[in-house]
Amino acid sequence: MTDVPRPERPVPESGCSRREFLRRVGLAGMAAVGVTALGFGLHNRRAGVEAKALRLPDYGVPAAGDRPKIVAMRGDRVEEMLRACLDRLGGVERFIQRGDEVVLKPNVGFAQPPSVGATTNPAVVGAMARICLAAGAVTVWVVDNPINDPERCMKLSGIRAAAEEAGARVFLPRPSAFRDVEVPGNTVLKKWSFLHTPFHRATKVIGLPAAKHHSLAGATLGMKNWYGLLGGPRNQLHQDIHICVADLASMVRPTLTVLDATRVLFQNGPTGGSASDVREERTLALSVDPVALDSYGASLLGREPEEIGYIVEARRRGLGTTDLKAAGFEMLGGARVGGMG
Amino acid sequence: MRLTTTRAISQAFFLSLFLFLLVAAGAGWMGGYPVSLFLQLDPLLATATALAARTVYAGMILALLVLVPTFLLGRFFCGWVCPMGTLHHLFSRLFRPKGMKERIASNAYRPFFAVKYYLLAVVLVLSLFGVTQAGLLDPISFLTRGLSTSIFPAIGTSTGGHGLAARVFQSGWLPGALLVAALLLNAAVPRFYCRALCPLGAFLGAAARLGLFHVRRSESKCIHCRQCVAPCPGASDPHERLRRSECMACLSCRAVCPTEAITFGALPPEAEVRSAPDVSRRRILQAALVAAVGLPILRASLRTDRLPPSGLIRPPGSEPEGAFLAKCVKCGACMKACPTNVIQPALAEAGLEGLWTPVMVNRIGYCEYNCTQCGRVCPTGAIRAFSLAEKLGQPPHEHPIRIGTAFVDRSRCLPWGMNTPCIVCEEVCPVSPKAIYIERTEVVDSSGRRLTVQRPVVDPARCIGCGLCEHHCPVHDLRAIRVSSVGESRSRNNLLLLPEQGAQKKGQP
Numbered sequence: 001m002t003d004v005p006r007p008e009r010p011v012p013e014s015g016c017s018r019r020e021f022l023r024r025v026g027l028a029g030m031a032a033v034g035v036t037a038l039g040f041g042l043h044n045r046r047a048g049v050e051a052k053a054l055r056l057p058d059y060g061v062p063a064a065g066d067r068p069k070i071v072a073m074r075g076d077r078v079e080e081m082l083r084a085c086l087d088r089l090g091g092v093e094r095f096i097q098r099g100d101e102v103v104l105k106p107n108v109g110f111a112q113p114p115s116v117g118a119t120t121n122p123a124v125v126g127a128m129a130r131i132c133l134a135a136g137a138v139t140v141w142v143v144d145n146p147i148n149d150p151e152r153c154m155k156l157s158g159i160r161a162a163a164e165e166a167g168a169r170v171f172l173p174r175p176s177a178f179r180d181v182e183v184p185g186n187t188v189l190k191k192w193s194f195l196h197t198p199f200h201r202a203t204k205v206i207g208l209p210a211a212k213h214h215s216l217a218g219a220t221l222g223m224k225n226w227y228g229l230l231g232g233p234r235n236q237l238h239q240d241i242h243i244c245v246a247d248l249a250s251m252v253r254p255t256l257t258v259l260d261a262t263r264v265l266f267q268n269g270p271t272g273g274s275a276s277d278v279r280e281e282r283t284l285a286l287s288v289d290p291v292a293l294d295s296y297g298a299s300l301l302g303r304e305p306e307e308i309g310y311i312v313e314a315r316r317r318g319l320g321t322t323d324l325k326a327a328g329f330e331m332l333g334g335a336r337v338g339g340m341g
Numbered sequence: 342m343r344l345t346t347t348r349a350i351s352q353a354f355f356l357s358l359f360l361f362l363l364v365a366a367g368a369g370w371m372g373g374y375p376v377s378l379f380l381q382l383d384p385l386l387a388t389a390t391a392l393a394a395r396t397v398y399a400g401m402i403l404a405l406l407v408l409v410p411t412f413l414l415g416r417f418f419c420g421w422v423c424p425m426g427t428l429h430h431l432f433s434r435l436f437r438p439k440g441m442k443e444r445i446a447s448n449a450y451r452p453f454f455a456v457k458y459y460l461l462a463v464v465l466v467l468s469l470f471g472v473t474q475a476g477l478l479d480p481i482s483f484l485t486r487g488l489s490t491s492i493f494p495a496i497g498t499s500t501g502g503h504g505l506a507a508r509v510f511q512s513g514w515l516p517g518a519l520l521v522a523a524l525l526l527n528a529a530v531p532r533f534y535c536r537a538l539c540p541l542g543a544f545l546g547a548a549a550r551l552g553l554f555h556v557r558r559s560e561s562k563c564i565h566c567r568q569c570v571a572p573c574p575g576a577s578d579p580h581e582r583l584r585r586s587e588c589m590a591c592l593s594c595r596a597v598c599p600t601e602a603i604t605f606g607a608l609p610p611e612a613e614v615r616s617a618p619d620v621s622r623r624r625i626l627q628a629a630l631v632a633a634v635g636l637p638i639l640r641a642s643l644r645t646d647r648l649p650p651s652g653l654i655r656p657p658g659s660e661p662e663g664a665f666l667a668k669c670v671k672c673g674a675c676m677k678a679c680p681t682n683v684i685q686p687a688l689a690e691a692g693l694e695g696l697w698t699p700v701m702v703n704r705i706g707y708c709e710y711n712c713t714q715c716g717r718v719c720p721t722g723a724i725r726a727f728s729l730a731e732k733l734g735q736p737p738h739e740h741p742i743r744i745g746t747a748f749v750d751r752s753r754c755l756p757w758g759m760n761t762p763c764i765v766c767e768e769v770c771p772v773s774p775k776a777i778y779i780e781r782t783e784v785v786d787s788s789g790r791r792l793t794v795q796r797p798v799v800d801p802a803r804c805i806g807c808g809l810c811e812h813h814c815p816v817h818d819l820r821a822i823r824v825s826s827v828g829e830s831r832s833r834n835n836l837l838l839l840p841e842q843g844a845q846k847k848g849q850p
Binding site: 110111112113116147148149151152156214215216233235236238239240241267268270271272273274276277 | 680681709710711712755761762763764765767768769770771772773774775779795813814815817
């Protein structure tokens with residue numbers, strides 16, 4: 001202990017020590033930077049301006065001039081029929097490439113068994129998922145926001161089992177999955193709460209509607225199937241159903257639509273409930289033109305396209321044609337199974 | 342392994358099993374699990390419903406598995422099995438005082454522990470007159486209800502649960518608040534609920550009077566250290582003359598005794614123990630009298646079985662209201678099992694007697710067409726087990742089960758009152774052919790435009806009262822189509838149509 005004790009640092013009467021000074025300045029500085037960062041982080045510059053709604057991209061593929069826009073086929077082997085139809089439309093590789101994330105949208109609207117025809121045939125969902133995955137898709141989502149409880153609908157319709165067996169993943173709606181999505185053009189919907197989560201990374205979207213009778217809309221087919229992706233008080237749309245379904249067709253531009261008419265719910269739709277409401281039609285129709293597909297679907301329900309307001313409105317908007325001949329409609333395998341009735 | 346360790350494992354096992362079965366009772370994967378097992382094992386619920394309804398329903402016979410061994414072992418159920426008891430055990434440990442003296446003091450017997458016996462007397466006398474209130478305080482019912490309608494939904498909401506996990510229950514905070522309060526009472530007196538309130542404990546305590554085995558203390562070996570009182574959950578005074586009706590046969594006293602003075606043995610001399618509960622016969626009679634006199638006063642108000650209220654819509658398969666109230670133990674198992682959340686605890690809809698009994702609130706859910714879960718989980722048959730064919734009226738059944746009937750409120754309905762297209766109700770109606778049909782009418786709107794609107798009309802012979810139409814009606818607050826209880830299959834006086842008329846119309850295409 002030979003050191004000479006260091007003299008105490010002189011402390012100015014009105015001030016603090018250097019150490020305390022540094023500590024206090026440091027803390028105050030950090031607090032200042034912190035609140036400033038927080039303030040700017042939360043800052044909404046555009047006071048009073050609504051957040052911009054999202055818009056869905058066009059998932060369609062380029063037109064192939066020599067190919068028909070719509071084909072249909074009758075039979076019982078769903079997967080073979082799908083493959084044959086896809087071949088005629090230009091091959092599966094026209095629609096699905098390696099690395100695609102695919103959203104499949106079947107109609108899973110009701111907690112009913114597949115036999116009553118209120119939901120898309122699970123075999124169609126499973127087969128389409130398998131085809132997409134075999135074509136190199138990395139993920140296949142199966143998604144719907146049904147009218148009945150989603151979990152129960154997926155289970156009772158058999159669609160969850162079929163999708164998962166094929167290697168696809170079922171996406172159940174939850175509140176955080178919805179975003180306001182803009183509907184382009186002069187529309188009634190403008191923007192609407194939409195089940196967006198599985199779409200934000202999707203590169204391809206395939207509709208898998210079922211063909212069903214519907215008192216208000218006349219028929220529920222491909223374009224009306226997108227209704228099942230809406231949230232919010234969507235049952236208000238019935239007040240102007242035809243314009244709203246046309247709006248949906250403007251909003252969602254799919255890669256492809258596959259109409260499941262293996263069973264047609266020709267009366268008492270869209271819920272069904274009895275085997276006597278269902279006709280075994282054994283038909284699948286695939287189309288890149290949603291208007292043409294619904295026109296064909298209407299004929300399966302004994303309706304003329306001109307009778308169904310939303311088909312006429314969608315045609316007026318240039319979303320497709322009701323002229324099946326112009327769309328190059330072909331009934332595949334017609335020689336073997338006979339023409340369409 | 343020490344016996345007390347075995348007991349702790351048993352408690353943990355049964356609590357876990359209880360929670361697992363309760364979780365399994367929700368969701369679509371209920372599968373073949375016996376989700377109401379604990380309610381069926383409950384001898385108080387079995388006895389109360391048997392007194393009230395004069396029948397032991399299906400699985401309730403399992404209650405013998407608890408009651409019969411009680412004649413052998415005393416209140417082993419409370420100490421080894423009861424999930425509510427185990428929760429109280431855990432909470433009393435949480436609030437346990439530090440010192441040995443304080444612990445011994447906290448487990449001293451107090452005269453007000455006899456309250457549970459008076460409550461039991463009231464409950465059983467009420468049951469004799471056909472009013473089942475055992476479920477209000479019965480621990481299994483209390484816990485099932487609190488977890489199903491309050492705690493689980495709270496967990497579901499706060500963890501962002503969706504679909505089946507997101508549940509709401511009208512005034513659901515109440516059963517949960519009561520459960521939390523009951524658990525917190527352990528801070529005042531350990532196992533307060535078990536010792537002072539539990540009517541099942543009282544029931545088993547009365548049965549334990551006949552118990553052949555119980556804890557006995559050797560006077561010659563005892564050094565009167567009182568250490569055996571410190572862990573005693575029942576406050577059964579093991580250090581002197583055991584209160585047999587309070588002892589939960591947990592055997593903690595035996596484990597801590599330094600001189601091995603305490604043993605568990607068969608048929609010791611009666612003088613060693615206090616067999617009967619600490620209640621006076623006079624008080625029990627008074628309690629019974631209160632119930633017998635109070636009941637008519639209670640019933641002087643409007644009875645729901647005489648004059649059915651429009652909003653009292655019971656789940657499909659429910660018994661007629663009188664039998665329903667005799668059987669329902671308000672456990673909330675049906676509310677947990679219902680996939681759509683439509684089954685809600687009644688607050689005032691069913692009168693004072695019907696507090697927490699299940700009612701359907703179609704704004705919250707709807708009765709799923711293909712579902713039979715509520716009937717499968719109901720332990721007492723208040724909602725009897727019904728098959729899907731029976732519910733839907735498929736052969737050999739002539740009629741579907743009607744829950745009520747839908748009525749269009751024409752002043753609020755968009756097509757009827759405002760010439761605006763809608764018919765969502767027709768669209769979602771699950772019956773085939775639909776119970777809501779369309780009337781096409783040409784109307785003139787406010788701008789003089791002629792248009793055709795489709796207006797919904799209910800066919801009462803086809804309507805089953807499932808409430809899907811009401812649930813999906815876009816007139817969001819007071820729905821423009823609403824189900825009321827009239828026409829319900831279970832009632833003979835709440836009829837709408839002549840039975841033959843309903844049958845004839847059903848046959849039409």
